[in-house]
Amino acid sequence: MLIDDRLTVSGALEDGNAGHVALYKAIKEKIDTADLGVIKPDLQISQPKEPAKAEPVEAKPIDGFAIKRTAEGVDLVGLVPSADIKTAINGLAVRKFGSSGVNDNLMVQEGELIAGLGSEEYNQLASAALQAVSRLGIGGQASLSQDGLAMTGGAFYEGALQKLQEALRSALPANLSLSSELSVAVPGEAVNPDECQVLLRSALEKNTILFDSGKASISADSFGLLDGLIYTAHRCPESKIQIEGHTDSDGDNFANQLLSEKRAGSVVDYLIEAGLSDERLEPKGFGETNPVAGNDTAEGKAKNRRIEFVILAQ
Structure with a gap:
């Protein structure tokens, strides 16, 4: 006015x-x-008071766990009944997904029942679920709750699907149900040999195929990594692949050469059992002759103990 x-x-x-x-x-x-x-x-006009700020509501952790396969590796969320079990699960995850691929958000509730499970049952089931998820494609998940264990996702091939289902059933406590929506993943689009090589090399840069110490037997922790490599190899079906075995410099040259050959052969056997043609695969051992790091540190030796997949020129 x-x-x-x-x-x-x-x-x-x-x-x-x-x-x-x-x-x-x-x-x-x-x-x-x-x-x-x-x-x-x-x-x-009187100045109105600002709206009251709402107090943040802290999300309550789930009574169980969720293990999810991601493009980077794996996400771990939920509860664990002890710090020791949390450490053990994290260690298993690193072996299966690589040291840079584990996003661990598990919370310890010392001595508590988790989803009705005691420490021993929880540890056994969580380990089996982690192994199962390692053999699934991106988005694969295992979720434990009071209702039971729920599995979703796609395995890389039929044989892997059957084996992970059998392992889950054997690890499942009698009082817990299993809800499974698992299938075989849809085949990936075909790629040329150069693209295939990039994909194979990238997977092996993030993680390493592991063997039992001093032996040629493949660790179960590496089954998921190998399954993913098999899936990629199916995307370049005309390419021949040399499976190269390498060791560190510990021990004598002859023993290292023999071990590298046996390990390369074990990987080829795994690939053939999974459905790759033996005509596409050529195992070759190099012993300690092609190091990628110094052998004067434990870290360097670990890098030198490796399997490589090399697309051969046609």
Whole structure:
């Protein structure tokens, strides 16, 4: 209202109303910055109070666990009944998915039953579920709750699907149900040999095929990695692949050469059993002759103990 040289702005705004708070600020800014000449503005609106800030609600962890396969590796969330079991599960995850691929958000509730399971039953089931998820494609998941264990995802080939289902059933406590929505993953699109090589090399840069110490028998922790390599090899079906075995420099040259040959042969046997043609595969051992790191540290030796997949020129 304008009377003589005074402009009065009046009204009522609601405390705690974010829209009214913003309106008041806009009106005040207009009045403060307006060039009204001799007219004197008179703001007769009380400044409304800001909305109260809601207290953050802390999410309650699930009574169980969820293990999910991701593009980077694996996500672990939920509860564990002891710090020792958490450490053990994390160690298994690193062996199966690589040291950089584990996102561990498990919370310890020392001595508590988790989804009705004691420590021993929990540890056995979590280990089996982790192994199963390692043999599934991205998005594969195992979830434990009071309702039981739920599995979803796609295995890389039929044989892997059957074996992981058998292992899960044998690890499942008698009082727990299993809900399974597992299948064989849809085959990937065909790629040329160069693209196939990049995919194979990338997988083996993130993780390493492991063997029992000093032996040629493949560790079960590497079955998932091998399954993924098999899936990739099916995407370049005309390519021949050399499976190269390498060792560190510990021991004598002859023993290392023999071990590298046997390990390469074990990998080829695994691939053939999974359905790859033996005509596509060529095992070759190099012993300690082609190191990729120094053999003067444990880390360097670990890098040198490796299997490589090399696409051969046609």
